[in-house]
Amino acid sequence: MNIEYKLADVTESFVSLFEANRNILLAENNEHLNSIRREAVTSLAKLKIPGKKSENYKYTAIGDLLFEEMNHVFSPKKIEFNIEDIFSCDIPEIDTQAILVLNGFFLNQGEEITKLENGVIIGSLRAAMKSYPDLVYKHFAQYSDYKNDPIAALNTAFAQDGVFLYVPKNVKHEKSIQIIHLLLSEEDQMVQHRNLFILEEGAEANVVICDHSLSIQKFITNSVTEVFADKNSNFNITRVQNEHDKSVQITNSFIQQEQDSTVTSNTISLHGGVIRNNIKVNLNGENCENNSLGLFLADKEQHIDNSIYINHLKPNCTSNQLYKGILDENARGAFAGRIHVWPDAQKTMAYQKNNNILLSDDAKMNSKPQLEIYADDVKCSHGATVGQLDEEALFYMRSRGINERESRLLLMYAFAHEVISEIKLPALRERIDELVEKRLRGELSRCNNCKMNCR
Amino acid sequence: MTEQDKILNDVTQGEYKYGFHTDIETETIPKGLNEEVVRIISAKKNEPEWLLEFRLKAFRNWQKMKMPTWPHLTIPEIDYQDIIYYAAPKQNAKYTSLDEVDPELIDTFNKLGIPLEEQKSLAGVAVDAVIDSVSVKTTFSETLAEMGIIFCSFSEAVKNHPDLVKKYLGSVVPSTDNYFAALNSAVFSDGSFCFIPKGVRCPMELSTYFRINAANTGQFERTLLVADDNSYVSYLEGCTAPQRDENQLHAAVVELVAMENAELKYSTVQNWYPGNKDGLGGIYNFVTKRGIAKGDNSKISWTQVETGSAVTWKYPSCILKGDNSTGEFFSVAVTNNHQQADTGSKMMHIGKNTKSLIISKGISAGKSQNSYRGLVKVLKGAEKARNFSQCDSLLLGDKCGAHTFPYIETDNSTAIVEHEATTSKIGEDQIFYCNQRGITTETAIGMIINGYAKEVLNKLPMEFAVEAQKLLQISLEGSVG
Numbered sequence: 001m002n003i004e005y006k007l008a009d010v011t012e013s014f015v016s017l018f019e020a021n022r023n024i025l026l027a028e029n030n031e032h033l034n035s036i037r038r039e040a041v042t043s044l045a046k047l048k049i050p051g052k053k054s055e056n057y058k059y060t061a062i063g064d065l066l067f068e069e070m071n072h073v074f075s076p077k078k079i080e081f082n083i084e085d086i087f088s089c090d091i092p093e094i095d096t097q098a099i100l101v102l103n104g105f106f107l108n109q110g111e112e113i114t115k116l117e118n119g120v121i122i123g124s125l126r127a128a129m130k131s132y133p134d135l136v137y138k139h140f141a142q143y144s145d146y147k148n149d150p151i152a153a154l155n156t157a158f159a160q161d162g163v164f165l166y167v168p169k170n171v172k173h174e175k176s177i178q179i180i181h182l183l184l185s186e187e188d189q190m191v192q193h194r195n196l197f198i199l200e201e202g203a204e205a206n207v208v209i210c211d212h213s214l215s216i217q218k219f220i221t222n223s224v225t226e227v228f229a230d231k232n233s234n235f236n237i238t239r240v241q242n243e244h245d246k247s248v249q250i251t252n253s254f255i256q257q258e259q260d261s262t263v264t265s266n267t268i269s270l271h272g273g274v275i276r277n278n279i280k281v282n283l284n285g286e287n288c289e290n291n292s293l294g295l296f297l298a299d300k301e302q303h304i305d306n307s308i309y310i311n312h313l314k315p316n317c318t319s320n321q322l323y324k325g326i327l328d329e330n331a332r333g334a335f336a337g338r339i340h341v342w343p344d345a346q347k348t349m350a351y352q353k354n355n356n357i358l359l360s361d362d363a364k365m366n367s368k369p370q371l372e373i374y375a376d377d378v379k380c381s382h383g384a385t386v387g388q389l390d391e392e393a394l395f396y397m398r399s400r401g402i403n404e405r406e407s408r409l410l411l412m413y414a415f416a417h418e419v420i421s422e423i424k425l426p427a428l429r430e431r432i433d434e435l436v437e438k439r440l441r442g443e444l445s446r447c448n449n450c451k452m453n454c455r
Numbered sequence: 456m457t458e459q460d461k462i463l464n465d466v467t468q469g470e471y472k473y474g475f476h477t478d479i480e481t482e483t484i485p486k487g488l489n490e491e492v493v494r495i496i497s498a499k500k501n502e503p504e505w506l507l508e509f510r511l512k513a514f515r516n517w518q519k520m521k522m523p524t525w526p527h528l529t530i531p532e533i534d535y536q537d538i539i540y541y542a543a544p545k546q547n548a549k550y551t552s553l554d555e556v557d558p559e560l561i562d563t564f565n566k567l568g569i570p571l572e573e574q575k576s577l578a579g580v581a582v583d584a585v586i587d588s589v590s591v592k593t594t595f596s597e598t599l600a601e602m603g604i605i606f607c608s609f610s611e612a613v614k615n616h617p618d619l620v621k622k623y624l625g626s627v628v629p630s631t632d633n634y635f636a637a638l639n640s641a642v643f644s645d646g647s648f649c650f651i652p653k654g655v656r657c658p659m660e661l662s663t664y665f666r667i668n669a670a671n672t673g674q675f676e677r678t679l680l681v682a683d684d685n686s687y688v689s690y691l692e693g694c695t696a697p698q699r700d701e702n703q704l705h706a707a708v709v710e711l712v713a714m715e716n717a718e719l720k721y722s723t724v725q726n727w728y729p730g731n732k733d734g735l736g737g738i739y740n741f742v743t744k745r746g747i748a749k750g751d752n753s754k755i756s757w758t759q760v761e762t763g764s765a766v767t768w769k770y771p772s773c774i775l776k777g778d779n780s781t782g783e784f785f786s787v788a789v790t791n792n793h794q795q796a797d798t799g800s801k802m803m804h805i806g807k808n809t810k811s812l813i814i815s816k817g818i819s820a821g822k823s824q825n826s827y828r829g830l831v832k833v834l835k836g837a838e839k840a841r842n843f844s845q846c847d848s849l850l851l852g853d854k855c856g857a858h859t860f861p862y863i864e865t866d867n868s869t870a871i872v873e874h875e876a877t878t879s880k881i882g883e884d885q886i887f888y889c890n891q892r893g894i895t896t897e898t899a900i901g902m903i904i905n906g907y908a909k910e911v912l913n914k915l916p917m918e919f920a921v922e923a924q925k926l927l928q929i930s931l932e933g934s935v936g
Binding site for chain 2: 055343346356358359360361363364365366367368369370371372373374375376377378379380381382383384385386387388
């Protein structure tokens, strides 16, 4: 089939899906939201789902992935299950405030939205739109660039729920917030959800997002997370991706940073069929710091693509990107990083590093570390490598009586640790260290924690 | 304005030295491009049928293609019907000795400092001078012929060595390769051809000097270099053009073929007219350059110093097909005023143990935009392939841009691919250090830039290295800061 035709087709099918479900999608009786949705559909129709010829999705054929017939569910489905029976958390030791999101809808375990004693508001985005409309619409869809990004537009048109977090001025929320995205369905399903995190001036918070699939059906997830970090705020976001081999996961994070703010994101991709992570950061005030780190481990037919875009809009900001990947068997990896320094953003310091290890002859890695610089007083550097485990280091260890398998594991573990060591919460860091070690040993199949016994 | 800015300004406002225009009678055909024009060009050159077919096929393909829009360049729309596709200095029938050449022409080449005259044989460079895409004079071809080396204009090669031309033309850059390669394949008027037979080490530097002279013309030359087994050749290319207010198109194709154990070295000092300081005029330099290291242990090395052209858009590339073959790319690209450059290299690793090295140094000043774009691709069979790329950018001034767009695609687990790049300006501490030791800011900047580019300039043959160093000084005169 003609590719261009096919892409027009995919786009068209989403537009008609929107039309068919207009009543549900535009039912909230909320003109502000409805007009955003309508605009999003219009821009999706105009921009079209990107194909292989699109520079942005050169290494991940997103059009092909979305071509498949999937079920779409626009209202939360009641599924009877006892969470304890089927799912035990991978990160149990740390003291977190857990929020469950099932197939893109906030899972009702009491209040849909709560205001804590310290003023922090947390809960379902859908509920927040009703209870705190002013707070939500001040930021909702402001950073996701749905007018230029077809994938964000797709989400904006359809996403109905997700997690809302608001941290008021100067509040340091100590307890980590753990958001667990679960996928569980009896039929193949496409899930689109949306998170909005707002940190007011001087606020601090930690969020851990875990992505899991609990049933063996095929899932396509397209999620958007918008983060607004106001002056002097500090936000850590850690994402652990652990879905099954048939899942397709597209995550889009849009991070807006104001003066003196710090945002650190760690993306740990342990498992998944096709993963594409988009992170777009706007450093919109002076003295911002952004750290975007990622680790991806892939084998079998897995495909993991990370795309980072850092906009240095104002002077004196610092950004660091560090992405490391280990690819085995037929795995495909891709990295695209872009540092964009705007004309007035003098004294920018921006670093980018991407290191990859290929363990098998059939694994493949594509890397695009890019710089686009329009200011002269800057220090920007990038580096990318693709290689193997160091033979000399292996020999050294073996000459000291460590067997080959163990030596290889040690080297890989050390390689991965550079990213993990940057995770700020000690308990989480230890746990992820453990998970990664298990994963490298091949002991972490996603079935380990699942009691469904489907295989 | 600070002292530094002042010096920077002086440096960046150096005038283009080669902007003169020579009054030589030229023979041109009417503007525009259609099948008829392609046939006229072919007929004018008395070309054999197969070459006309090659041109027509390319032309028909070109008609179906669109000019790509992916580079980081702003190019006004080009009206391909507003260009003269053939302009030749008149009475160029045949020159047996230099006396027959139009004295104006000799004068031109003297002004350019090209050792065309035989008495300058001491310079030891064999020159093929191409003016308005027609080869005017090739020196030393007889001396070279004694060793079996063929070095002549492309049209002569078509006449005298049709088998060789037929065998290699389009074998590295197919006529369907890209928009400008297709255009060139359709309308190319002349160029240089060189064949080094087995086991011969070419005793002198071979050189082509390109000059656009006539107005409203495009220059479309074609260079084809073949180095047979165990041979070696070093080839230089230089180019200049007069100062004009309109933009002129230059779309050349260079093909290199290196057989077993052969080594090919191709150096370019590109100094087309860059336009005035307000960005008016200048050459659009859209060139396809590609070499294939076909045989085992062969080597292809590209060196380029890019200081001219309003827009430069080219990626000298290597296809490393033979086992143990090597590809190298050394580049200094300087952009000033409103110049734009999107240049870099492609290294395709196909054979086992292939090695490639990319060293690219970008210098941007004024309001210019300078991008490095490159691809290192390791194919599945390229065991133990090794690449190292280094792309540094230096910014002189706060209105220019420096960009890096590398692509790394690795399909083999035994390959090692490394890329690193930095972007910075000349440090105040560096300047301060020099000042402290009694070196003026301007000299200091000159020294720092020269040191920065040295790694690449060192790779140029002697005569060119001197010229390149001078060029760097002219292009950046006063931009030290």
